[in-house]
Amino acid sequence: MKLDTQLLADVTAFLNIEADMLDNKEYQQWLDLWLETGLYIVPVDHNATDYANTLNVAYDDDEMRKLRIERLTSGDAISTQLGEKTVRTMSRFRILDDIDGFVRVRCAYSLYENNKNGLRCYPANLQFKLVRDGGSFKIAEKIVKVMKSSQHLTTVSYLF
C-alpha cells in the first residue's frame, strides 16, 4: 500500500482547522469552507446511502447551513443561550480515495460538551468529501455518523 503522506498531511491540517473553527464558534469562516453545493449530513441510520430520501438528524444544504448558523448565533434560541465551548478531537485519518479532484477521507471524532447536565461525549465516525481549492480544500460533503443516532440522542445546540 502506497501512502501519500503529503496529501494526508494537507487533509489533516484542513480538517483540524474546520474542527477548530467550530469549537471556537468562528461560524462565518466555517461557512466559507464549503462548496455552495456541499451537503452537511448527520444520518439517523448509519447504513443509509440515499440521504436525500431518508430521514436524517440534519441534512443541510447551503441555505440550511446559513439558517443554522443564524439560529446558533442570534440569541433567539433558548437552547443556545448558555452554550459553552465544545472540544473536538480527531484521529485515525485515512484517505479513502482521490478521484477526479475529490478526496474522500475518514477519521475518528469525539465531541465533548459541558452543559448543565454534565460533561457529555459524542463519539462519531466522520467522513468528508473534499475538493482541491488552490492550496487548500473546499468541503463537498461532510457526513457525521454519531454513535447512538439511530437509538436516542439528547438535543444538541451546536454542529457536530
Next chain:
Amino acid sequence: MTTEIKVKNLNSTADLVLEDRVHKSLYSDPEIFDEELDKVFNNTWVWVAHESEVPEAGSYKTASIGRQPVIVVRDRKKNIHVMLNRCRHRGATVCEGKSGKTKAFTCPYHGWGYGLDGSLRALPKPEEYENILDKAEFGLVKVRTESYNGMIFATLKDDLESLDEHLGGAKKWIDLFMKQGGGYPLQTLGDHRFRFPGNWKIQLENTTDAYHFPIVHKSFIASVDEEAAEVFDFLDGEGYVEDLGNGHSVMVMIPELVDLEENLDEPIPERFEDLAKSLADEGHSDEEVRRLVRAVGGSGFNLNLFPNIACSMAFFRNLVPISVNETEIHHIAIGGKGAPEAFNQKRIRLHEHFQGPMGFGTPDDGEAWERVQAGSIAGTDGWIMVNRGMSKLSTSTDGNVKGAVCSETGMRAAYQKYKKMMSVESGK
C-alpha cells in the same frame, strides 16, 4: 393558594390534581411515577405503532407499554400481534433493535423458537420437558391489540372498554390527520429519538401548549419565509382547543388547514412553489399537484391522545416514560405510501427542519422542559398552574368544552383523566 401541601399526608396522588393546578411532585416523586406505571400505563390503551411500520409478513417493531418491552409484529396471515418481549423460559428478550424483518423469534439464551404469532415452535433437547411442558401454553404472551385508522394500540387490561370507545371524539380528528398523505395512504418515514431529563407529563402538556410557540420557537420562526411566519403566528387567530373526553384533546392552530382535502384552489404558498413545479414537470395533474402541496406541510392541529401519542401537525410524537425524571421522545416522520418522491422528500426536509436532536424547534422545547423539571422543585408554593383560559370557555359544535388556542384546556383534560385513573385503588 400558596400553602404547601404535605404530599405524604394526602390520601391519594389524585388529590394532587385540582381543576386548575397540579402539584409539582407529579414531576419528581419516584413513588408517584411507579404508581403511574401501574394505574395509567398498565390500565389503558397505549399506542405502540402505525401499521405502516410493520408493512409485510415478518415485519416487526419493538415498543413498550410503560416500561414493559413489547414486540409489534405482522404474521404470515398479515395479522398484527403485540406480545411481551420476554422468553417464557427464563425471561430474556427475544427481539432486539428498533425494527426489522424476521421469520421467527429465537431466544438467544437457550434457543427457544417462537413463530410470528408468538406460538412456541421448538426448543433444543425437548426430551427433558417430557410430560412437564405443554408447548401450546408457553407461547409469547399476547397483549390485547386493536387498531383505528392505522394506529395500533395495545393494553394489558383484558376488561377495558374497546379502543373505539376509548378514542371516542378523537376518531374524527384521527381521520382528518390521516389525510396528509396527499391522497396516498399514510406511511411512516423514519423517526428521531431523543431523551430529556424530565417527567413524561411535561411533554404531554407541551403538545397542547400553543402559548409557548412564539416564545420558545422564535428562532424557528425566524428561519422560515414571511408567509410561513404568518401561518405560525396563530395565537391571535381563530384557533381553539377542545376537550375530546378520556384525556384526549385537539388544539387547532391553523383552522384553514383542518381538512386537507378542502380549499384545493387556494394559491400555492411561495415556499412550496418549487415542489409544485417539480410535481407538474413530472406530469401530475393540476388537481393532484394542489392536493399534494396542500398536504405537504401537515394538518393545522395537534391531536393529543392520552397518555402517550400525539398526531402533531405533520408527525407522530410518541412519549416513552423512562423514569420519574427521564423521558424518551420519538418524533416519527410521515408521508404518503407510493406518493411522488418529491412530496415525501419535502416532508422529510420539513421534519428535519423543526424536529429531532438538531431541529430548529425540538432543542428549544427540550430546554424549556428541562427547566420545568429543574425549577418546579423550588419553593413552598408547590403548584403548577394549568388554569389559562378557564374563564372564557364555550361549547364546541360537537358539544365539547372549548377554549382559546392558547388556553390550557387540553392539559386540564389530560390531568382530569389522569386524576380519575390515579384514584382507582391498586390492583383494580
